Amino acid sequence: MKKGIYFVTGFPGFLSMNIVKELIHQDKASVIYLLHLEHLTEEAMEMTGSLKGNTEAELILLKGDITQPDLGINRERLQEVQESVEYVWHLAAIYDLAVHEDLAYKVNVEGTKQVNSFCQTLQHLKRYVYFSTAFVAGTRKGEILEDELIHPGDFHNFYERTKYEAEESVRELMGRLPITIIRPGIVKGNSETGETIKFDGPYFIMNMFKRLSFLPWIPVMGDGRALINIVPVEYVVKASIYLGHYECGSGKTYHITDPHPLTVREVYEQILWHMYKKQPSGRIPLSLSNWALGFRFVRRYLKVEREALDYLTFEGVFNCRTAQEDLKNSGIICPSLSSQMEKMVEFYLDHSTDEALHIKIN
Numbered sequence: 001m002k003k004g005i006y007f008v009t010g011f012p013g014f015l016s017m018n019i020v021k022e023l024i025h026q027d028k029a030s031v032i033y034l035l036h037l038e039h040l041t042e043e044a045m046e047m048t049g050s051l052k053g054n055t056e057a058e059l060i061l062l063k064g065d066i067t068q069p070d071l072g073i074n075r076e077r078l079q080e081v082q083e084s085v086e087y088v089w090h091l092a093a094i095y096d097l098a099v100h101e102d103l104a105y106k107v108n109v110e111g112t113k114q115v116n117s118f119c120q121t122l123q124h125l126k127r128y129v130y131f132s133t134a135f136v137a138g139t140r141k142g143e144i145l146e147d148e149l150i151h152p153g154d155f156h157n158f159y160e161r162t163k164y165e166a167e168e169s170v171r172e173l174m175g176r177l178p179i180t181i182i183r184p185g186i187v188k189g190n191s192e193t194g195e196t197i198k199f200d201g202p203y204f205i206m207n208m209f210k211r212l213s214f215l216p217w218i219p220v221m222g223d224g225r226a227l228i229n230i231v232p233v234e235y236v237v238k239a240s241i242y243l244g245h246y247e248c249g250s251g252k253t254y255h256i257t258d259p260h261p262l263t264v265r266e267v268y269e270q271i272l273w274h275m276y277k278k279q280p281s282g283r284i285p286l287s288l289s290n291w292a293l294g295f296r297f298v299r300r301y302l303k304v305e306r307e308a309l310d311y312l313t314f315e316g317v318f319n320c321r322t323a324q325e326d327l328k329n330s331g332i333i334c335p336s337l338s339s340q341m342e343k344m345v346e347f348y349l350d351h352s353t354d355e356a357l358h359i360k361i362n
Contacts, residue, residue, distance in 0.1 A: 185257040188202055296361075
C-alpha cells in the first residue's frame with residue numbers, strides 16, 4: 001500500500017494528536033506535516049519525540065497560524081508542502097463553549113477560510129477532511145440529517161455559530177475539491193482507559209458532583225428527558241480516518257455520533273452511581289441552575305461552564321445513517337456510553353486534583 005503525505009492543523013491538540021497517533025498506528029503516512037502555533041513549539045516537540053519511536057514516517061513540525069495567509073508557513077517550506085501534500089486534516093479551532101465572539105470568528109471562520117485557500121494551492125490533493133461539529137445544528141429540534149446544513153435561527157454560543165459559518169465555507173468548495181466533513185458529537189476520553197487531556201463535556205457533571213458530594217442528596221437538573229450525544233475519542237478518530245480515505249466519502253458529511261444516545265437523566269444517574277453509589281433525589285429547574293451559574297464564583301466553585309447547561313435540554317436528534325452505512329464493513333462500532341462509564345469516572349477520580357486537566361472557568 002502506497003503511504004500518503006499528510007498535513008494536519010491544530011497540533012498538538014486533543015483530536016489532532018489522536019488522529020496522528022492513529023495514522024501512525026495504521027501505517028498510512030510516509031510524511032506528516034504538523035502545523036502548530038509558535039507558543040506550542042515545546043509541547044509539539046515533546047509530542048513528536050514520543051511518537052517518532054513508533055513510526056518510520058517523517059514527522060515535520062511547521063510553525064504557523066491558520067488565521068494568516070498561507071497559514072503563516074515560511075516560504076521555503078510552503079512550496080515543498082504545496083508540491084507534495086495529498087491529505088489535509090483541518091482540526092484547528094477554538095472549542096471552548098464560552099469563547100468570545102471575536103476570537104471564535106477569527107480562528108474558526110477566518111482560519112478555516114485560509115485553510116480552504118491553502119487547499120486550493122495543493123497540486124496533489126486527494127482529500128480535505130474538515131472537522132466540524134454536530135452542534136452546527138444550534139437550536140434546531142427534531143431529526144437532523146447529515147447531508148443538510150440548515151440555519152437554526154439561533155445558536156447557543158459563539159462556538160456553534162462560528163463552526164456553522166466555517167462549515168458553510170467548506171461546503172462551498174465541495175464541487176471543486178475532494179472534501180469530507182466530519183461532525184462529531186460531544187467527544188470524551190478513551191472508552192477503554194478513560195484517559196482524556198481535559199475535563200469538559202460530561203466531566204462538568206463530575207465536577208459538580210464532586211463539589212456537592214457533602215450533601216445528603218443530589219438533585220437532577222431539569223427533567224432529564226433530552227438525549228445527550230457523547231462519543232469516545234477513539235471512535236471519532238478511527239471512524240474519521242476510515243471515512244476520510246473511503247473512496248465514496250468524498251463530497252459527504254458524516255455525523256460521528258452515538259446511534260443510541262442516552263438521556264441526560266440516564267447519564268446523570270450512571271455517573272453519580274459510579275462516583276458515589278448514590279441515586280439522585282429531587283429536581284432543580286434548569287432556569288434556577290442557569291441563574292446560579294450566572295455568578296462567576298458559583299461557576300468557579302462548581303467548575304462548570306454556564307454554556308454547558310444548553311446541552312442538557314437540546315431537542316435535536318442526530319441521524320447518523322450515512323456514517324453507519326459507510327462504516328458497516330469497517331468493523332468500527334460506537335461502544336455504548338453505559339459500557340464506558342466506569343472507566344470514565346475512574347480516570348476522573350484518579351486525576352480530579354490535576355488542575356492542568358480542568359477547563360479554566362471565567
